[in-house]
Amino acid sequence: GTGGAAKPVAAADKSATDKTVSWANWAAYIDEDDDGNYPTLQAFTAETGIEVNYEVAVDDNNTFYGKVKDQLALGQDIGYDTACLTDWMIARWIRFGYAQELDHANLPNLANLESQLQNPDFDPGRKFSVPWQGGFAGICWNTEAIPGGLESVEDLWSADLKGRVGVLSEMRDTMGLLMLQNGVDIAGTWGDDEFGTAIDQLREQVENGQVRNIKGNSYLEDLKSEDTLAAICWSGDITVLNAEAGDKWQFAIPSAGGTLWNDNFLVPIGSPRKTNAEKLINFYYEPEIAAEVAAWVNYITPVVGAKEAAAAIDPELAENQLIFPDEDTLSQAHVFRSLTGAEEQKYQADFQSILLGS
Amino acid sequence: MAVREFAERGADLELRGIQKRFPGFTAIEELDLTIPAGSFFALLGPSGCGKTTTLRLVAGLEEPTQGRILIGGADVTDTKAHERPVNTVFQSYALFPHMTILENVAFGLKRRRIGDPLAKAREALALVELDHLAQRKPQQLSGGQQQRVALARAIVNRPALLLLDEPLGALDLKLRRQMQLELKTIQEDVGLTFLHVTHDQEEAMTMADTVAVMNKGRIEQLGAPEALYELPETTFVANFLGQSNLFTGEVVASTDQAITVDAGGFRVTVPSARAQVHRGTITVGVRPEKVALHTEAPAETSDRNTLGSGRVIDVSFSGVSTQYLVDFGRAGTVLVFAQNIGHGPVASLGSEVWVSWAVAHGFGLSDVAGAGAAAGVRFDADDSTSAIAVQRRDDLVAELEEG
């Protein structure tokens, strides 16, 4: 398997006849009622007649990519018509030609896209990708076990949490928080030294048994089973977790700052239902719909007008800093700078070596 | 126990009131038996009569339901198999397949930490002429060779008591006879007590000092081979130990000296002393080799029984002797063995003959032979040993002829 030979060609669109769409997404990332139904998806189906197969198939950007890359390389249908992945991974798909070019005619609601997000360096003009949600990576803890709460990444290393701490397998979040703790500006120019210092710190915590596990979105399962009592977490997840398993967790952006990221829709190259996917994306750019999702998932919505719509549901919601962060909150969060191919390979390997232990 | 020592000499074995029940089956009803030290004792009986079970009880591989077992005077009933001064040559050899022949033979010596086990094992192998195969595995040996290894493996331990469970069963007749001689010589030389189980009557008789005939979990008769053969007491013994001509009928005359039976119109006299029962319906008999064949009516004398005339319905030559089957109508058939002293048979198929035998050779049994038993070859047909039915043959032949 070498990969990256000739770029694959997009599949022919059968949306006109095939009224279904399949969506791969992360856990705790959409509105869901007690019976396991997704209200906004039901609304979408009601409105368009398109059945949605929503699958919680992404646990971690890398493992998802690993699962589908061979088919992408062959231009085959990976079984999903759209997937929500993080900026840096989206960049790779676009580079390799694994994403279909979107037809903006099918995305009139894209006008509602937050202006700062309209021209990212990996996809100027949003020809291939559209933001789904953004969020912070920070720290969270079990309030029953740790009533005093946590403030900084440093607090995760306290002796009484030995063996009960989880960190994310998402390198940019885990390493980002550690580097921020070290005073590094992760959005700025840093290099091997800064990364190396942080990686050594992480390695030490893993090797001395402080860190119990390094996981993707399944870190939530460890919190639930209480194998971990504190962790590096994604902001909105904790709200969902509390709703699902009893109010006993709390999230905070660490004192030295957290990371800020965005996950984006894209349409895989082999999908024969691009138009359906576009309709789905367009649907979630209705401010009311966006507000309804936000009310559940508590992530930052990229849709202009959602705040107003949220206020209409519940004024408190519009003030939720996890959904509609103000300048002050945003100033605590930092975007991990983009990496060159070589950097990606090297830093990822270093980080993975910790996941694999030694 | 004495098992760390080689036995000085054979020990005697005593079984007292032994009973053995398996779930749903009583293999041994009631067994009392004393085998004197140094003797060669044979337990003879048909398949399934309890011979192996008896041996296993002695070896300690099975526990009696009732009764005691004594070896050399010591009660070993509660002693475990590996602590009894007994060795067994198993019916199926049970050679350890993962060990060489030599290791097999040395096994017992090693367990008892006897010095230089390999050298001793090698000598025992030489005794059975297999030392050149010492390094082979059992499955590389022929049946007869395996047998001899099993023998060496037991004898090398010089047990006080050697149990042999049909040790010659797998050998062909020739080798079997030869091994019998050898076994007997070994026993006499080393003076061990041998308890030998077999269903081959000739084997039991040629080898043993004492033979016990076992039937359905009981010992029917016990004694020296000649005594047993010459004077069987039951139908079973008369038929199992060699062949017999049996006649069943009313006692029609009886004196101190002799009793006379009416057998299908012929009168057969046996000495009173050789008859177990003296009145009523009884079965009397004579061995086929004691019967003389006459082509002319012999003179009647009081010391011989004479039957005649009858017709020869089968002649079969077996080398040493010729066997004649003579039909006497109601009295049944009589089997005659005539040793081939001269050339060829003296009477031919279908000819008219008379038979006679000395009254002194007859015997009277304690039970009455089953009605179904035909003369000549006569023994209870059981499920697994019943004969091909001659009577139905003709039907098939006819049918096949048409088909």
Next chain:
Amino acid sequence: MAVREFAERGADLELRGIQKRFPGFTAIEELDLTIPAGSFFALLGPSGCGKTTTLRLVAGLEEPTQGRILIGGADVTDTKAHERPVNTVFQSYALFPHMTILENVAFGLKRRRIGDPLAKAREALALVELDHLAQRKPQQLSGGQQQRVALARAIVNRPALLLLDEPLGALDLKLRRQMQLELKTIQEDVGLTFLHVTHDQEEAMTMADTVAVMNKGRIEQLGAPEALYELPETTFVANFLGQSNLFTGEVVASTDQAITVDAGGFRVTVPSARAQVHRGTITVGVRPEKVALHTEAPAETSDRNTLGSGRVIDVSFSGVSTQYLVDFGRAGTVLVFAQNIGHGPVASLGSEVWVSWAVAHGFGLSDVAGAGAAAGVRFDADDSTSAIAVQRRDDLVAELEEG
């Protein structure tokens, strides 16, 4: 081929110049044989001599390296097994374990699309008295019963030629004798040609019209059982077919009528007509049952050979007869069978005796018995059948005594 029909009667079998080589081993050297239709022919020989191979060649399960096979005059050398009008009762029965007894017996009939195979199979089972077990599977039958099924399975097809490969091998002596009688009767009644393979000489002699003694891939002698027994031509036949007393020595006198051999100091005379070789060193012999035992020196007559005196070194009672082993020093030992006409043995162990036999009963062999052969029980010891070495026993006994 004729296999769709039941054979009218037995067909004759002819083997012409058959040779069979296996890679690295020649099982059959050169075989010419004619078996007339309707006869009962026995092939007798020690284990490994090529009996089974011969049968397999006839059955078509093996192809000859050279030679032709004719059945009923037709050359079947190139005909496949399933097209030959031949059936086999296999040495190991080879009953199909997944079929009932009835299905087993019906198998051949079904293959040939004979009408009403089950009814016919059932009758064949009745013939062997097993119809009540028709629905059992082979593994639920005893060895003897399986044997009978194998027989029924072959006979039901009424083959022109029935091959029997030690069909009685697994049975005990008693049942074996009984089955022999039955088998013979069936053969006579249905008139098929039987080719019977066995290593049991008594079996061959009691059953067959003609016996061929096979040794190492060759037929050593062939003839009627009595002829073969009375006048063996080779050492092998003399020893394999019954037992023989053999004496080897120089011919010291020779007339038209008789030749005389010096055997270790004694003079033994045999009729010239019964000797294969008339000069030089030859081996002569006599059967043990032809030898008479005397407790006093008998009068010398010209028509009897007399040896004496010798010492009785073994007496063994076998029921029908008593066997004496008499030692004559340089002349070897002589085995005597005395039928037990009277009670008990006539000479006791250690006593001084003379033996004699009619000159007419002696025979002279075409080869010279091996030097190593001891008198009495005398046969070539091969790797798998060699006897326990008596001579080494004493060493071990001594050694064990110390240990």
Next chain:
Amino acid sequence: MTDAPGRAPAPRRGRIGLGDWLLPAYAVIAFVFLLIPIGYTFVFSFNDSLKSNIAWRGFTFDKWLNVCNVEGGAVCEAFGNSIVIGVVSTVIATTLGTMIAIALVRYRFKARSAISLLLFLPMATPEVVLGAGLAAQFLAVGVPKDMTTIILAHTMFCISFVVVTVKARVASLDPALEEAGRDLYGSPAQIFWRITFPLLLPGIAAAALLSFALSFDDFIITNFNSGSVSTFPKYVYISASRGIPAEANVIASAVFLFAIALVVIAQVSRAARAKRLAKLG
């Protein structure tokens, strides 16, 4: 394992062998241990759980009654795929493997040891290697991953197990039986179908069962070669990261109970038949 087993239970006076109670007691404990996670899975198939099935939330039959209603029937679809894959690869592997087994035992040819090695290697190769190697190969050749590639992969690792299993059976098959068939006028084809095949059947059935079990339970190789096709183990693996729904427990428990019932029924009826026959005789 201390006392030499006799042929029948004998009343033991005064000496109680260790083996008499120690071993049965051990066996009971061992089985309890083996069955713990299965019991857990079974119990939690009745959990009135929400999305993930970790904490006990009350008893319900709902999950059994509505197995296929969750996540658009994803569990059932995965299960169905597993069954199809298991059956098809079993049929192919059993056919090919049986043919090889017969050839290996009954015929002599030159490449024998090379072939034996080729058959042994897949069993000695870790699943990751098999899975990854095959996946890379499929990619290089441009074969899309779907049900077919899973079946191809499963068949590949099942063949060796089939050969080993059936070979033992062929080797214990007395060639005299086939000869008896020929002697009784059976043509080669009749002999194969009426004698050889039925006699090999138990071995073939065992091989097929093994092959199905291996395929049904395989995750690693499947994961590399399945593309977007879901199988039951894959479904479990993927949902492991976000909580496995109780419906998965339902399916697993049902398969377990079904398998047990099947074997028990077969055994009991066989024992009954044997008893009846014994009486008949």
Next chain:
Amino acid sequence: MAFAAFATAEAQPQAPRRKSRIALFLLLPGIAYLVLFFLAPLVSLLLTSLQAPREFGDIGQYDYAFNWQNYVDVISAYWPHIVRSFGYALAATVLALLFSYPLAYFIGVKARRWPLLQSLMLVLVIAPFFISFLLRTLAWKQILSDESFIITSLKALSLLAPDAHFTGTPFAVIFGLTYNFIPFMTLPLYTTLERLDVRYLEAGSDLYASPATVFRTVTLPLSMPGIVAGTLLTFIPAAGDYVNASRDFLGGPDTQMMGNVIEANFLVLLNYPAAAALSIILMAAILVLVGVYVKRSGTEDLL
């Protein structure tokens, strides 16, 4: 059941037949299949393991080369995982053997008198196969999670240190491997023990061997084929397993095995040459170990 077959010493060679045309017909399809779907991938794996990164290429882009350095690199980077894999697999194999032997002995020898019980117990041994092994593993994970009844009770009883835990430890991974491969160990053991002729044991005790000695000198050696087959069937898949050690199942960051490393290199790091090199190393190491083991235990005919 069928693993059983593994434990069978091959029967006597039977008379080979002629007609190799039939042999060819029987062998060809299966062998061709294995060549196509086993051997060919293995060869490409070998070629992949020698690839070099494409100059100025993106992540996951490699070209064919003869870069044997890959082997040196992966060994120096991952030798702890290699050692750990074999260590864990060995531990699991030994534990499974200790667990299974008495059980197989009970089923195969002691339970002979009760065929029905015997087959029922066999079913129970095979039963775990039918409940996905992932589910079984997850069940253990839950049963032995930090706040589970068992762990908290053990802690309450001070049998476990307060900060001790089960999941994510080497102990948990070995435990999982052991548990999951027990059927692979028990079945071949059962098959040999089931055929164990108790008459050998009787002969042993007749020849003065105490029960323990009979076990050591007769039973154990006679069950060697089963032990060898069982240990191979356990060791090989255990050494290559990555599910038990996976961080989503029973493992943690410091329990990762070669399987996990290979998976990560294939799927996450997209370092195909490294993954392929590791695969080849794993396979070669297993083959060498198996070869030596089988030779030493004297059961060559097993293969």
